[in-house]
Every structure is written in structure tokens, then in C-alpha cells.
Amino acid sequence: MANYRFEIQYEGTRYAGWQRLSGKENTIQGKIEDVLGRLTGEPVAVIGAGRTDAGVHARGQAANAHFATNLSDLDIREYMNQYLPEDIRICLVEQVSEDFHSRYQAKEKCYLYRVSLKEVPDVFSRRYVYEYAKDTQRSLEERREAAAGALDVEAMKKAAAYLLGEHDFRGFCGRKIKKKSTVRCIHSIDIRMEEGELRFYYKGNGFLFHMIRIMTGTLLEVGEGKRPAEDMKYILETKDRQNAGRTLPAKGLTLLSVDF
Amino acid sequence: MANYRFEIQYEGTRYAGWQRLSGKENTIQGKIEDVLGRLTGEPVAVIGAGRTDAGVHARGQAANAHFATNLSDLDIREYMNQYLPEDIRICLVEQVSEDFHSRYQAKEKCYLYRVSLKEVPDVFSRRYVYEYAKDTQRSLEERREAAAGALDVEAMKKAAAYLLGEHDFRGFCGRKIKKKSTVRCIHSIDIRMEEGELRFYYKGNGFLFHMIRIMTGTLLEVGEGKRPAEDMKYILETKDRQNAGRTLPAKGLTLLSVDF
Numbered sequence: 001m002a003n004y005r006f007e008i009q010y011e012g013t014r015y016a017g018w019q020r021l022s023g024k025e026n027t028i029q030g031k032i033e034d035v036l037g038r039l040t041g042e043p044v045a046v047i048g049a050g051r052t053d054a055g056v057h058a059r060g061q062a063a064n065a066h067f068a069t070n071l072s073d074l075d076i077r078e079y080m081n082q083y084l085p086e087d088i089r090i091c092l093v094e095q096v097s098e099d100f101h102s103r104y105q106a107k108e109k110c111y112l113y114r115v116s117l118k119e120v121p122d123v124f125s126r127r128y129v130y131e132y133a134k135d136t137q138r139s140l141e142e143r144r145e146a147a148a149g150a151l152d153v154e155a156m157k158k159a160a161a162y163l164l165g166e167h168d169f170r171g172f173c174g175r176k177i178k179k180k181s182t183v184r185c186i187h188s189i190d191i192r193m194e195e196g197e198l199r200f201y202y203k204g205n206g207f208l209f210h211m212i213r214i215m216t217g218t219l220l221e222v223g224e225g226k227r228p229a230e231d232m233k234y235i236l237e238t239k240d241r242q243n244a245g246r247t248l249p250a251k252g253l254t255l256l257s258v259d260f
Numbered sequence: 261m262a263n264y265r266f267e268i269q270y271e272g273t274r275y276a277g278w279q280r281l282s283g284k285e286n287t288i289q290g291k292i293e294d295v296l297g298r299l300t301g302e303p304v305a306v307i308g309a310g311r312t313d314a315g316v317h318a319r320g321q322a323a324n325a326h327f328a329t330n331l332s333d334l335d336i337r338e339y340m341n342q343y344l345p346e347d348i349r350i351c352l353v354e355q356v357s358e359d360f361h362s363r364y365q366a367k368e369k370c371y372l373y374r375v376s377l378k379e380v381p382d383v384f385s386r387r388y389v390y391e392y393a394k395d396t397q398r399s400l401e402e403r404r405e406a407a408a409g410a411l412d413v414e415a416m417k418k419a420a421a422y423l424l425g426e427h428d429f430r431g432f433c434g435r436k437i438k439k440k441s442t443v444r445c446i447h448s449i450d451i452r453m454e455e456g457e458l459r460f461y462y463k464g465n466g467f468l469f470h471m472i473r474i475m476t477g478t479l480l481e482v483g484e485g486k487r488p489a490e491d492m493k494y495i496l497e498t499k500d501r502q503n504a505g506r507t508l509p510a511k512g513l514t515l516l517s518v519d520f
Contacts, residue, residue: 057383074400091380121349124319
């Protein structure tokens with residue numbers, strides 16, 4: 001059987017995440033496996049590079065699957081897009097060597113977390129950003145201040161620098177992990193003000209459950225002046241989730257790309 | 261009673277257009293009138309600058325309404341956004357002079373029509389573009405050619421030039437109009453290739469029913485080499501809708517701004 005690599009785009013809004021569990025949930029992996037099962041007449045297992053959570057989006061998820069077909073790469077893509085719902089698109093299908101594994105061989109993943117600081121949320125991007133302005137904890141005055149640039153971006157950049165490199169990120173993990181390693185390596189964190197949004201670009205060899213959403217929530221608290229930049233070091237050292245900040249909503253997160 | 265001007269953003273997908281008719285349809289005007297009725301305890305009539313069709317979006321619709329309230333402009337905005345569905349946002353509320361009329365005093369409207377030429381439709385912009393690639397009339401080959409730039413943009417620009425200035429646009433109107441004038445003035449048409457999309461920017465003093473969608477459909481046929489640029493002149497002269505091209509889907513159209 002041939003091995004095929006996929007590049008996949010999806011809007012996560014309607015889905016219970018990437019990973020198929022019991023098979024009953026509405027998952028992206030499940031939708032893709034169903035379509036490949038229809039194409040081949042056999043059950044097909046799809047391996048994804050990153051198991052994005054419920055509500056998380058992807059511009060460039062990577063996956064692979066072994067199956068037999070007479071169709072060309074392009075015809076497989078066309079077939080899949082014909083039967084997949086329109087919030088999941090296969091951008092590329094490519095036959096690859098038999099030992100290619102999209103999870104084990106992924107070298108770097110790039111994620112984007114978008115925090116909208118707009119005083120009035122933007123209708124067209126509302127599904128893809130965390131709307132700081134809508135957070136009910138904040139008064140209109142605080143929201144206007146945030147929109148006007150009251151968040152301390154330099155302090156957030158200073159705090160983010162503590163996270164670079166290889167660390168045990170257990171303190172930023174949203175799930176108790178006993179056996180598996182919680183050591184990961186972050187290659188870069190880029191924080192930019194673009195189009196009325198604070199955008200956090202993360203590159204690393206892998207990320208734990210909720211890790212980016214907790215890191216971004218903690219960085220925002222630094223930006224709000226509620227904790228010092230040095231807290232990041234403390235959270236890494238104590239490895240205690242209780243010391244980190246809030247988990248931001250899934251919808252602000254997008255998996256941009258996977259590099260091999 | 262004071263007169264208030266509004267700047268409004270909406271995603272038209274779910275709506276039967278701007279204009280309230282019998283009051284039973286799901287319209288944007290209806291939603292806004294209902295919220296203002298709730299605020300004031302009285303029926304409030306909202307006047308929109310442009311009556312966008314079902315499925316058409318707006319980044320900068322303008323409207324005004326007369327009503328009495330003790331709330332500040334900012335508090336009116338906050339109240340409205342609290343009760344409006346999240347696909348309609350009030351970006352600005354401003355008390356204006358009593359004689360301000362958003363329809364009669366609108367001097368220029370700017371519309372954008374987006375034609376996506378991507379071989380695989382983009383998940384994140386799919387609600388806001390006409391997907392040329394998805395049009396079932398076209399083979400994969402034709403779609404790939406279009407994505408690669410086979411449409412003749414220069415010919416479309418040449419054709420668009422015939423539409424500039426004051427003309428009777430009856431030939432580009434999707435409805436038989438007997439009494440009212442079908443003369444309008446187009447100030448500019450800008451055609452740009454941006455991010456894998458062909459974007460048509462129209463500025464003018466007003467547009468007839470379906471006019472932009474028919475003009476863009478006709479211009480696309482020029483770009484496809486199916487008709488000469490001079491056809492635009494012929495359609496203006498004969499004033500016959502039958503001579504113009506196809507009406508493109510509503511979802512590709514966005515009202516960008518209204519100038520007074």
C-alpha cells in the first residue's frame with residue numbers, strides 16, 4: 001500500500017478537535033478517515049502531526065495515511081474535497097516514501113494565537129480570535145485602554161524570552177501527565193501588534209495539552225501588569241499549573257504549519 | 261427626538277438582506293429596529309444608506325434613526341451590541357443634526373467584490389468570496405489555469421473603463437424598473453490581484469439591484485475571453501439585461517463604506 005502525505009486546512013469551530021476517540025464525536029480525523037474509507041472501500045487510519053483541541057483551527061495541518069488506489073495524487077485531493085464538509089479542505093496530496101510518519105518526523109510546528117484588542121469585535125474574524133473586549137471581567141474603560149495600547153508588549157516579550165529553549169513545561173500543561181515526558185523545546189516566540197490584534201507566533205518541536213493557551217494567558221497577565229516577567233521562570237521551575245495564568249479560549253488558536 | 265448616525269458591520273450569510281419587508285424575514289434592519297425598540301420602549305425606524313441584498317456583507321454600512329434616550333452615544337453602542345447577534349456589530353453611534361438622512365445624503369458608496377481563484381477554496385474566507393474554482397461548469401484544468409492567471413486582467417480593466425461616469429445602467433439591473441431612474445454615476449473601478457483573489461473595488465453615487473454582481477459577472481466573461489471589452493458599451497446603449505453576463509453570488513459582495 002502506498003503512503004500519502006496531506007496538507008489540511010480547517011475551521012475548528014464545529015469540531016471536537018482533530019483526534020478520533022470513540023468514533024462517535026465529530027472530529028476532523030474522523031471526517032477524513034470516513035472519506036478515505038469511502039474512496040478505498042476499506043478502513044483507513046490517518047496519522048496527524050498535531051492533535052489540535054476542540055475549536056482550534058489549522059491552516060497547515062500535516063497528516064499521512066497508507067492505502068491503495070488507482071487515482072492520481074490530484075484526483076485523490078479532488079475526491080476528498082468533493083465529499084468533505086466545506087470547513088475542511090485538503091490543500092495537497094502527495095505520495096511519499098513508505099516510512100514517512102507525520103507525527104514522529106515533524107521537526108517544528110508553528111502556531112498563532114490571536115488576541116483581538118478591538119473595542120468592538122470584528123464580525124469577519126470573530127471565529128478566529130480571542131476577543132479581549134468581550135471578556136466580561138473588564139469594564140468599558142479597561143477595554144478602551146487595552147485597545148489604545150495599555151498592554152505592556154515589551155514586558156510580554158521579556159517574559160516570553162524565559163520560555164525559549166528546552167524546558168520541562170509541566171507547569172503550562174492543562175492535564176496531569178504521569179508517564180510521558182513534558183520536556184519540549186520552543187524555538188521562537190514572536191509577539192506582534194497587527195491590525196488591532198496582539199498576535200503570538202510560537203515555533204517549537206511540540207506543545208503539550210493547552211500549553212499555548214496557558215502560556216498566552218500568562219503572558220497577557222504580564223502585559224496587564226498583574227505579574228512580573230520573572231514569573232515564567234518560577235512556573236518552569238515549580239512545574240505547577242496552579243502558578244500559571246488562565247487558559248485562553250480555543251478559538252484564538254491556529255496551527256499554521258508543520259515542518260519535517 | 262435626537263437623530264443618531266450608526267456605522268454597522270455585518271456578515272450577511274444568515275440574513276434576508278438589509279431591508280425589513282413584512283417584518284417576518286430575518287433582516288439586519290429588523291434586528292437593529294428591534295434592539296432600539298427594546299432600548300426606548302417605542303417602535304423606532306432605522307434608515308440605511310444602502311439596501312444590501314440577502315447574503316451581502318458590510319464593513320461600513322451607514323444608517324440613522326430618530327429616538328429619545330438618556331444614554332450617551334457610547335452607552336447606546338454598548339447596549340445595542342449586547343443585544344444584537346454577534347454577526348451584526350455597531351461600530352459607532354453618534355448624535356447628528358436633525359436633518360441628517362443616511363440615504364439621501366450619501367454621496368459615495370464603496371463596494372468590494374471578491375473572486376477567489378484558488379485551486380482549493382480557502383476555509384477561512386469561504387463565506388466572503390465567490391469561489392471560481394468551485395463553479396461546476398469548469399474542469400480542473402480550467403480552474404488550474406484560472407488560478408495560474410489565465411484570466412485577462414488588462415481586458416477586464418479596459419472593459420471596466422466603459423462603465424465609468426454617468427450612464428443609464430438599466431442593462432446591468434436585475435429587476436425591471438419602470439418609474440424610477442436607472443441613471444447612476446460610477447466614480448472608479450479598481451481591479452486588483454491580491455492574495456490569490458481577483459478583487460473588484462467599485463465607487464459610485466449608488467448602485468441598482470444586483471448591478472455590481474452583474475457588472476462583475478460580465479467583466480469576468482471578458483477576462484475569460486468569451487466577449488470583447490466593447491460589449492460593455494453595447495450593454496449600456498441597448499439597456500437590455502439579456503445582453504449582460506451572469507449574476508455572481510451574493511456572498512462575494514461587501515459594502516465597504518459610505519461617504520457623506
